[in-house]
Amino acid sequence: MQIKKFLVPLGCAALLVVAHRASGWPGVAAVAGGLLMWLLLHFTRLMSVLKRAAHRPIGHVDSAVMLNAKLRPGVTLMHVIAMTRALGERLSAEGAEPEVYRWSDNGLSTVEAEFAGGKLVRWQLARPDPQASVPDSPAP
Structure with a gap:
């Protein structure tokens, strides 16, 4: 993974x-213009993703089960x-490797994702016990 840090600038x-x-x-000038356009496209995508994420609560996802299926x-x-x-929602310490984040939905299901070097290595879906949330109903 560290080789990409050298290959992209060498390729350019x-x-x-x-x-x-x-x-x-x-x-x-033509190649430099193309490389600048490529860089600006990536920057624009990064900013649009972060702008969308800024308007949502940290660690919230619509459906943790669907997120689990897409990862x-x-x-x-x-x-x-x-x-x-x-x-x-960051669960690991600042600057620690691997980074661990959690997303949860309204049904209290959560997905914990572990990233090493910025790439997803493992994740786990945790769902609440349905029996624990239903109160015991009295017998008639």
Whole structure:
């Protein structure tokens, strides 16, 4: 996963070098414009996801069961925030690895998700016991 930190900048630099060799400075300007557009698209998506999440309570999701069904290993935290449209309630310490977040719904079902390196590694659905919430009714 750490190799991506080096491959993306090296790939961008390689594109700029190839563009310079092929078309000179106009080629570099075209590739730089394309790279800037790519960067702005990602930034815009990040801001729109966070803007949507800012208007919802922290750790709330419409249905924890549906969230559990949609989760897959390797999904990024930003993708999960986009799915839930809410920031998760942090359960781990600040800066601790792995990061653990929880989302819960109105039925008290919760999903705890563990992220290592920003990617989902495991999650668990916890549902309340239906017998515990129903009071005993008196016999007629």
